Amino acid sequence: MAELRRRARGGGGAARRAERTAVRIETARFIERNIPDLEILTPEALEIIEANAETILEEIGVAFVENPAALERWREAGADVSGERVRLPRGLARTLCATAPARFTQAARNPERNVEIGGRSLVLAPVYGPPFVRDIDGGRRYATMADFEKFVKLGYMSKWLHHSGGTVCEPTDVPVNKRHLDMLYAHMSLSDKPFMGSVTDPDRASDSIEMCEILFGKEFVAENAVMTSLININSPLTFDNVMMGALERYAAAGQACIISPFIVGGAMAPVSVMGTLTQVLAEVMAGVAYSQLIRPGAPAIFGAFVTSIDMNSGAPTFGTPEAAQITYGAGQLARRLGLPYRSAGSFNGSKLPDAQAAYETANSLNAGLVSGVNFMLHACGWLEGGLVASPEKFVMDADQLGVLHKLAAGVDISAEAQAMDAIREVGPGGHYLGCAHTQANFKAAFWRSDLLDYKPFETWADDGARDTTQLAAARVEKLLADYQQPMLDPATDEALKAYIAKRKEQMPDAFV
């Protein structure tokens, strides 16, 4: 691993030459919040939820489906197992959760891109899972592997994105049982940011681990989290054997999992914020506890993907006040449990990257920041309730993530920032544009969008009167034109390709 890094960061003369001519790809360090969290639940509310969650686990229990080994593990841990139903004595889940770390490092192949997950950190990762793509040129269509690679490149080029993500879209032109290999290879070769592993089958999780062993070295993977993968709970209260199978592989390998109820409130959870939070807590505690039965100390994240349903159409809705309340509340519950927290994202139900998409997204991003989210999946690129990934929306959202960075940094209270000399210099009726303090500080003073329009009306009109989607399309084009693949050790690259070829040969193609 140490050897790999030395080589990847400029071994021979060719590498050094490449580095000198390379476009400088700047990635911000993950966010360390210097502002407080907004805590909307009172201690009384929190205690009610925690007591009720214990009641759920004790009295109703959770189902571990088609997973006899899991039932056996639970039995040994002291749970009451009846059929596939697992009932946990009060306190058992919380006790088991205590061995999961409050904060951990996920390593990237470029160690400058390592991220810390937990505590006051906030790590931003792109959209996950859409089967469709919509772009300004092609409209809405099924996603392909070429789209996938485009999103990985955009993620690599996005300054405010710390993480390459996982299934940035679902490439439907590759067999379903093999696409995880191509997706992982894209993250590994087209980016040097950290990424996620496959969860759609336990063997695909094992493939993910083995490919990481090639990329990072076997010893390094044994000792470090190199993937953070998304384990959805089949709410209400059900843990299916596919997701749990993937969890078992990852936890056993010491790799991080997000244990995440997937809830459209009113359908998979009660039609109330308190009820939903209670169910979320019960589910996450059971899931994280299970990961600790597999391997105490395996990194686990308290996930909450929760939104509400539109009772007229049955469609999930996003950027709503109830979703925000759940995001705030679940953050408080996660902190009391001592676990890193995953929630929020560029959620919206719009078909287009228009004002609806932006209102709903901004509502969720803002709630995510002040609710204390540590890992924000879907932080950019999401459209149409997650059915669609959009490159224009991707860069629009990724630009807004810069706002979160600056806000989270808090307020500089140094003597220079107090600016009393400037106020003295300018005095009543003057202006600050030319004063010494402004000259010394203006470059770093204000966050500036790389995408939005700040021009006077006339200039904007002369430039084609472009809306945000058109500005975003231009930025997508520029980022892809500027893209340069980060150096990957050729021997590692060959080994990854050989592994993929071997695995593909072992399986017939499957498309469902």
Place this chain on the structure above:
Amino acid sequence: MAELRRRARGGGGAARRAERTAVRIETARFIERNIPDLEILTPEALEIIEANAETILEEIGVAFVENPAALERWREAGADVSGERVRLPRGLARTLCATAPARFTQAARNPERNVEIGGRSLVLAPVYGPPFVRDIDGGRRYATMADFEKFVKLGYMSKWLHHSGGTVCEPTDVPVNKRHLDMLYAHMSLSDKPFMGSVTDPDRASDSIEMCEILFGKEFVAENAVMTSLININSPLTFDNVMMGALERYAAAGQACIISPFIVGGAMAPVSVMGTLTQVLAEVMAGVAYSQLIRPGAPAIFGAFVTSIDMNSGAPTFGTPEAAQITYGAGQLARRLGLPYRSAGSFNGSKLPDAQAAYETANSLNAGLVSGVNFMLHACGWLEGGLVASPEKFVMDADQLGVLHKLAAGVDISAEAQAMDAIREVGPGGHYLGCAHTQANFKAAFWRSDLLDYKPFETWADDGARDTTQLAAARVEKLLADYQQPMLDPATDEALKAYIAKRKEQMPDAFV
């Protein structure tokens, strides 16, 4: 006044018949927050700002321009006056501010629409001041009185808007010295929500008061705040005689003023959050103190209209992290001063009601809610840095204000909301759509947009694949079609018209 109210709310048979056939215009009660504020400044930072603000007032002072009476008042109050410069001994401004009420009621002609300003309240008012209008049909053009009336009607029809505002746009087809009369009459006759008075000349403030005496009765106006008007400070540190002249008339009449620095950071204040907050506090303290010199106990609001400058183009920028930090910080300073707080709004720099407009607006609305704003001017309808009012943006933003209401209400922790019976009923693997708890609660459970699209993709496509602006245009049309003028006592109406006619006759037309 009591007589007027009785009559306005259904005196004769005609009125009763009108009431029975009227479209029900529902307006939400002003928000009473049941969630905490986000306090991003530490006690240390707050103390530094407060000490530095006192230093500004003591050492640099503020200018009261072309206003000898003001200088005399300050001298009597113990300030050091030299030329037009007023220097305040440490503590004087804060002591004077203490007589301003922490919370007050602004009466509306329909007492159901009265608003409380201060404490945990949040009152929402529309955009103020744009000389241009942009709509989906006509593009961008100078605003007219017909536009003004349209915005007042939209405000009246908007459920989440508590206040009719003031100069919802600047009607450029009416003489500048007379348009305040027409604008006030529009608020008084087309709406029954509370409104703002004119501030562009002291005599126009007096006209505003006299028209209110006709509408509410002279005694009522003497005893109640019936207008909340916007007094901008000419930052840095300058109080011009026009705005102060209006303030003097309003304060003397016991009418409420928002004392509001108008700051583009980097131009009218230092290029730092701490420096800007310090100047804001000094300016507001001087302004509110002056209002209390006019009449101790006159309602005054701590205003902060603060944004940052784009150092490339010189344009003001909106929805930025620095603007949010100032919004949070100024809220803390206002609460420590015991004053109601005005800030935030539907701010954005976009030329169109597109994604940029919505991101920036949502950033500001969200910051406004959790920074403890009590009076949010510009809560809907703002476009292009405030140069443009847009009916489509107006209804889009007004819809989003519903999100703030629900969020602010906090989380219901009742046994019904805990939903344990529902969780028991549904159990692992079930769904909640049909359960008893869902049936009993779904109607009020989730906030629902009156504008945004929640349809499945195919239905949306069949319906014309409309973006948010097109949906908003349809809503504008519907609201205006449904609009019915609220009953106004005919004698009052005649008296208002007579006053306006008399005043117009007394003045030659002026257009600058």
